[in-house]
Amino acid sequence: MECLQMRECGASRLALDDEIEALTQQLEEIRFYRENDKGKWRADDLPDNELGISAFLEEVTTSLGVLGDLRLAQSFANAVESDAQAIKAITEEEIQAEEDRRLAMRYSVDDTQPESDSEADGIAGDYSIFQRLCLSVYNWFMDGNGAETEIDDGGPSMTYAQRQEEAMRRLSEVETCCACYDLFPLHNIQRLNCAALYCHDCLRSIFATATTDESLFPPKCCGEPIPLCLVQGKMSQHELDEFRNAEVEFSTSNRTYCSNTDCQRFVSPRNIQADRARCPYCDLDTCVLCKSAYHDKDDCAADTALQATLELVKRMRWQRCYACGAVVELTIGCYHMK
Incomplete structure (x- = not known):
């Protein structure tokens, strides 16, 4: 299905939004068809077209659910990455207040405290505040908005402490970028189809370099083109526009560049009418035949037919x-x- 292919290409916000929009339109078309369908049949003897529509409706609904979950997970990762310092400061205050409250309660009672706290408190205390913050986000998503669920994999159920350890192990895993050789957490690493691992900055740099160097276009790794959907969610709008403009430029055979020496930008075929090319950057007209300033009423010496x-x-x-x-x-x- 398309949603699974998109997940393999990467959790790109723009790609996910486009995919969800397309599936939503398909869902509306199915509903419109059923509302206007005048056919009647027995419930136990559905025609082939109705069976096909039902199967397609189930597939679209499932795909929307998967993409929605993927976008939600992406939002969590982006929030933790972009607001980590602010959340860390707030969390430090909350944890300090909680520890002060426990300390006050400990001295306010005569009975001695148990020798050890719960398994969850013991494990959480061994990690940094930022790790515990990541852990809480991970558990919120994995357990269904904070609800504790047991993992049934055919074997014994994992305890809360075991799930905490497993989650923390995953959060602490790092991989090496094959370009800069620095270590990065998994959410900052992109695995390509050739199994190469790149950090987000290096992957963006590859695309930025290919934008200005035609010999490096399209961006490749191990001789295989790198899909744009793997990095477009990590690029700025300006970087994305420049890459798409370069894609049009490098795929055009008879190119026209602005004759203005202060501009000299590529003029896309969509801005060319007959033999006149209008630069969208400086509004100067260029002759597509001789590549000089447009002649208006004068004849072009490079126009062999004329x-x-x-x-x-x-x-x-x-x-x-x-x-x-x-x-x-x-x-x-x-x-x-x-």
Whole structure:
């Protein structure tokens, strides 16, 4: 299914939004079809088209659920990464207040405290505040908004402490970027189809370099092109626009660049009409034939078809309109024209 292919390409926010929008439109089309369908049949004898629609509806609904969960997980990861310092400061205050409260309660009672606290408190105390914050986010998502669930994998259930240790082990795992050789947590590492591992900054750098160097376009690793969906969610809008413009430029055979020496930007084919190319950056018109400034009413020396026509006009003693340049053939009268 398309949603599974998108998940393999990476958790790109833009790609996920586009995919969810497309599936939502498909879902609306199915509902519209069923609301306007006049067919009647027995419940135990559905026609083939209804069976196909039902199967497709189930697939679309399942795909929307998977993509929704993936976008939610991505939001958690982005929040932890971007707001970690602010959340850490708030969490430190809350933990300090909780520890002060426990200490006050410990001295306010005569009975001695148990020799050890719960397993969860013992494990959480061994980790940094930031790790515990990541752990709480991980557990919130894995356990269904904080609800404790037992993992049934055919063997004995994992205790809360064991789940905490397993979650912390995953959060503490790191991988080495094959470009800069630095260590990064898994949520900052992207695995390509060739199994190479890149940090987000190095992957963005590869695409930025390919944008300005045609010999490196499209970006590749191990001879295999790197899908844009793996990195577009990590690129700024300016970087993404520049890459897409380069993609159009490098795939155009007869390219036209702005004749303005202070600009010289590539003019996309969508900005070309006939032999006039208008630069979207400086609004200067360029002739697509000779690549110089547009001639307006003057003839272009590089227009071979026009030059051949002018030779024919000369041999046939035709004339050209002084206002629009159109060729006029004399059929009646003398050659003395005004």
